[in-house]
Amino acid sequence: QKEVEQNSGPLSVPEGAIASLNCTYSDRGSQSFFWYRQYSGKSPELIMFIYSNGDKEDGRFTAQLNKASQYVSLLIRDSQPSDSATYLCAFPGAGSYQLTFGKGTKLSVIP
């Protein structure tokens, strides 16, 4: 059974700091990974996806994938109060056609 593990938090960081969110997965065949942000009472919104080992940067966000260790992380630089949300990682898994989501990590950025 495909599983995704995330620390549910809450994770609190001061404004301007780097927030680091981690996710481990069980399916070694997984080829792609997605990070979604979900504000309270809102639906998940895609913010990053990564397919290959290494880092992918998009503005203040960096996704890091390590397939050998089966973890993917999301770094948020210069954290802002508006980044306060729950961050969900997800992956389709080899041969699977729907995303499996983690429980999400709640991030609070303190002004």
Place this chain on the structure above:
Amino acid sequence: EAGVVQSPRYKIIEKKQPVAFWCNPISGHNTLYWYRQNLGQGPELLIRYENEEAVDDSQLPKDRFSAERLKGVDSTLKIQPAELGDSAVYLCASSTTSTGRRSPLHFGNGTRLTVT
């Protein structure tokens, strides 16, 4: 580009009553998903459609849940009869391919169901 549209946004019903949710995916998206999200949890897939065909409904509680996607566009998810444990947010999502690869899911705003 218009996003995924869901209605209603909120629904409160008594247990044993029926309820239906409606979803209009992004234009051109052939794949449609219904997810359920319980409080403090990630979304869990209920059913996936490729055009009008339900290709993965293994997680759909078929004794009380049903879904349809006539003409391969809009979709309706129904619960009859509803139980207290059905209280959750029901999310509809769509994508342009069936693999989930290089075609991220786009979610609607969801329907928050409360069963009393």
